[in-house]
Amino acid sequence: MISSDFTIDYVNKRIYHSANSNVYTVNALYSYLQDTFDELAQMDDTIPMSAQTPTDYTLINGWFMDDLSFQYLKGGAIQTSGHLNEIQILTLQSSGYVNAVASDIGKIVTDDGGNTGALLDYNNTTRKWWIRWNATIANTSVIAVVSGTGAGAASGASTTGENLYPNVYTLGSIEEDDxxxxYIIQNGARLTEWWPESGAGTRQIDVLIKTKEAGTEIANGVITVFLRHYPTGGNADLYDHFGIDLTAGGRNAVPLATSPxxxxxxxxxxxxxxxxITIAFVNGTLTYSAISGTFTNLEPVSQAVSGATGIFLYQTTTTGAGTMTLGNVVGTFNSTNIITGGTSGATATSSSIxxxxxTMSKNFEQGSSFPYSVVIGCATRVLTQAYEYFKYVTRVGSTFSMYPTAKAQGGAVTHSALQxxxxxxxxxxxxxxxxxxxxPVKASPFGTFAGGKFFGAQGVWIENMAAADIQNFQLIDSNGVTRTPPNKQSIIITNLLSGDRVSVFKTTSGTTIDKAMYSLAxxxxxxxxxxVVSGAIANDTxxxxxIRLVDTSDLTSTRETRYTYTSWSGSTFSGVSPTLDRSYTASDDKAYVPFIDEQASSTSITxxxxxVSDRTILLRVRRKAAVAILPFETTGTFGSTGFSTSAIRTTDTIVT
Incomplete structure (x- = not known):
């Protein structure tokens, strides 16, 4: 019975939960109070509660109920009327604080030695006291309990005003297990759960949440309700969450839906x-006046003196002055000290905060650049593993540090750490x-996985996944536009030995190598x-x-020269080694680029x-070193699904 679990303190006008763990509807409490206060013996007392609807109630006439007692109620909302200038809420300093005890309740609290009113409740964790008194208690006041235990000094002046406890209940289809x-996030912190109700037979919740204290709303009355179930043994659910504004009070439904x-x-x-796997949130840029070395993508960086840390995302130059993009920034980078790469050892002297x-610009190979807000390095893992890691770091209880950004009214962007x-x-x-x-993507905040493919959430860029997954994803840039990777395919030559010389040439037909792919500029x-070649370099380069250059005026064995390059863009190959051995004639001299033109270092080359389009190709594998083989040659077509073949190794028993 509710009368066995809730107690009425007539002297101090308190109603509080005093026994057992039963949870009652607010209507049950209201009905109990109405039944109690209509007795002749209570006719000299004021009524504690009024009802506006079957689910909306008000504590009136200055009656008080502590926060813990609200945890044993459901099915309706409660507000207060009569706390303003009647009940003071006072926070005490941590230094010198002495915990209050249960027997202090109802005793007089002194303010700098002068009596105030009775202590109604306390919270020793937050050092917050509720005192029945009609005047503000000043900052730094010395507080004590007459003939009691609790004591301390005021940390700021006391506050007074009305409270609001809206009712929140969940509904919908969720995976039910023990x-x-x-869980509920309010004002950037997870509330300590007192739900679900014991013996309710469901994981759904029906609770009262305080959203206003002493007349001031907590986080604008907004809470977010989450269900992100990931058992330690695996077999997680698709997640869900729902944000709701409880400013109006009342009884509020929160729909949640989860499934395996x-x-x-x-x-x-x-x-x-x-x-x-590295998850880096773009947080901003700073300039540097000097730089030494090349920072490694997604490596941790730190700054001397300031101690600020972050994740390196981009540098505009490798010498002199430039701009650096950083993510996951902790602390404040100053404008004078050296930033050092934790992996590369590269350094840059900061010249700005x-x-x-x-956002920062990212692009698929040879594609246009678009803005993204999170850069994720998958560490060559398959995307099934990356997806499960994304679920793991966002599961219930995860304290993994995220660094999302927010834009305030007027346009100022800031970032902050978030669990x-x-x-x-x-x-x-x-x-x-x-x-x-x-x-938002409720089922999985970084993106979902279906049909063997990862579908990224808005602003999420992924890179460096396993080669088998280079086509198995679809992204949405920070502007909300869907982006798909180019059809990147593999040419794979197997059954090799280290030391084999392997070339795969584009052909004009049959075994005729296309040696006039480009005219030199x-x-x-x-x-x-x-x-530099005339015209644009083909996208399937x-x-x-x-790259091989053909000096058409040279009729000797030096007519062709083979070079290597480290990158290309537009019509220019860069990082050419060795440097050009001669000056070439524009238009007359030619260049061609094999798909593969190297010495094998293992049993395969990819x-x-x-x-871009089907290409006829010629494969050659040659080896004179032990064990020598007869030259292997075959033709084929590199198509929309790639090309793969195994070299046939026939031992050359004659060569010496």
Missing amino acids: NQQI DLNNTTATATVSGYSD LTEAY GQQYIRAHEDNQTTPDNTFS AGNNSGNSTI PATGA VQVIY
């Missing part, structure tokens, strides 16, 4: 080992009229480390590799290029 835990995630079955102990930003269990999206635009609203002079 380990499911719905068939792509997330691995135990957490295994998935936690995927921590070589961080300018906050929430993984609270993460929803990469960027939050809080302006009245947002510039850019990121759509003007300016390809002796000593150059670049090669390897990112790095070999090159990945963007598929």
Whole structure:
């Protein structure tokens, strides 16, 4: 019975939970109070509670109920009327604080030695006291309990005003088991759960949440309810969350829906080992006056003196002055000290503080650049593992540090640290009229996985995944535009030995190598480390590799020269080695680029290029070194699904 679990303190006008763990509807409490206070013996007391609707109630006439007691109520909302200038809420300093005890309740509290009113409740963790008194208690006042235990000094002046406890209940189809835990984030922190109700037979919740104290709303009355179930043994669910504004009070439904995630079955102990995956949130840029070396993509960086840390994302130059993009920034980078790469050892002298930003440009190979807000390095892992790691770091209880950005009214961008269990999206635009609203992916905040393919959330860029997955994803840039990777396919030659010489040439037909793929442009002079061709370089050119130049006026064995290059863009090959051995004639001299043109270092060679159109090819494998083989040669077609073949190794028993 409710009368056995709740007690009425007539002297101090308190109603409090005093026994057992039963949870009652607010209507049951209201009915109990009405029944009690209509007795003749209570006719001299004021009524504690009024009802506006069957689910909306008010504590009136200055009656008080402590926060803990509200945890044993459900099915209705409660507000207060009569606390203003009647009940003071006072926070005490940590220094010198003496815990209050249960017997202090009802005793008089002194303020600098002068009596105030009775202590109604206390919280020793937050050092907060509730005192029945009609005047403000000043900052630094010395506080004590007459003939009691608790004591301390005021940390700020006391506050007074009305409280609001809206009712929140969940509904919808959720996966029910004994380990499911719905949790609530309020004002950037997870509330300590007192739900679900014992013996309720469901993991759904029905609770009262305080959203206003002493007349001041907590976090504008907004809470977010989460259900992100990932058992330690695996077999996680698809997640869900729901944000709701409780400013109006009342009884509020929160819809949640979860179901088994068939792509997330691995135990957490295994998935936690995927921590070589790097998740970097774009936080901004700073300038540097000097730089030495090349920073490694996604390496940790730190700054001397300031102690600020971050993740390196981009540098505009390798010498002199430039701009650096950083993510996951902790602390404040100053404008004078050296920034050092934790892996590369590269250094840069900062010349500015961080300018906050929430995007940086990223592009697929030979594609246009678009803005993204999170850069994820997958450490060559398959995307099934990356996806499970994304679920792991955002599961219930995850304290994994995220660094999303937010834009305030007026356009100022800031970033802040956030626990993984609270993460929803990469960027939050809080302006009245947002510039850019990121759509959250409730089932998995970084993106979903279906049909063997990863579908990224808005602003999420992934890279360095396993070669088998270079086509198995689809992204959405920070502007909300869907982006798909080019059809990148592999040319794979197997059954090799280290030391084999292997070439795969484009042909005009049959075994005729296309040696006039490009005409050379003007300016390809002796000593150059670049090669410029007329027209655009074909998109199916390897990112790095070999290029052969043909001096058409040279009829000797030196007519062709083989060079290597480290990159290309537009019509220029860069990082050419060795430097050009002669000056070439524009238009007359030619260049061609094999798909593969190298010495094997293992049992296979693989090159990945963007598929543009079918290409006829010629494969040659040669080896005179032990064990020598007869030259192997075959033709084929590099098509939309790539090309793969095994070299036939026939021992050359005659060569010496």
